Amino acid sequence: MADHNSMGIASELQFFGKMTASISHEIKNVIAIINESAGLLEDYSLMAEKGIPVDPARLKTVSERISSQIKRADGITKNLNNLAHSVDEFHKSVGIKETLELAVGLAQRLADMRSITLELKPPSDLSTVITSPFHLQNLIWQILDFAMDVSGDGKTVGLTFETGKASVKIRFTGLEGLRGLSETAFPTEKEKVLLQVLRATIHEDVEAREINLILPKDMDQQSSANI
């Protein structure tokens, strides 16, 4: 079995690769839509040159389509940039709401591929934790990946969080297919290494159909505690 260090590095690279591959696919789709829309505008202008009337409403629709795809591309590249900068510092104060927004943004396409809806329902809470942003994103993805597998017929995974005195609880809810972590291979060694790095713990609540990730407010100051 690989030691924790090499397993950690492999897991980090796998996560980075998975996210960037998904983002590049999404960017390709945006480019393809803009490409076809530009082509359609060219078709309209050729039609107009031949005296075939072109409905101005159609031109407006295509132009709006291009604008919305540019906004989409802007959001995708912002997420990519945030992910890239998450490795800048090993210890950093990060907003939980922003962290979850990025996690959902990164996972959205992969969830869509599995026909699963991700519902981010953060409280109006500006909680922050001092943690390793990249490892936290990696761990949230690993839990989300498992949560999507056990989302059951509801095919929806909710994300929210609660703030305690010394820790923050991130809740993955609506897991209709959750049968208990003891009955599954989750968390695997990969997640255990990340939990150790972040000094976090993971708990299930089968009755509530949710998994809870407990993060210390400062990973250097104390171990996580239940809130």
Added chain:
Amino acid sequence: MRVLLVDDEQELVETLAERLGIRGIEARWTTNGDAALELIDQEDFDLAVLDVKIPGINGINLHKMMKEKCPRMKFIFMTGHGSQDDFAAGSAETGVDYYLLKPVTIDELLHKMNELMNK
């Protein structure tokens, strides 16, 4: 020629269908595999253009299922990434007639469509 376009990016298939329509090709579109299977039960198509990665049934499995239902139908895959080697391996494995890399030019798509239909 009647064409079915399947891609989860609705704006892409919608626009592509309109552009094919302008060129006299009747194109229908859908954004998922289940709907594609329903459509080929209800209507006749000569050719399908499928995205490799679509929600639910993926493009590779969808191709197999469609081929079983409509053995004479021709197929073109559209994909976001890949090299010629990947495409050659993919074609050998799936029996798909062509792979095209996004973004596809309309002329390239029409050329492949015509080539396939004249085979």
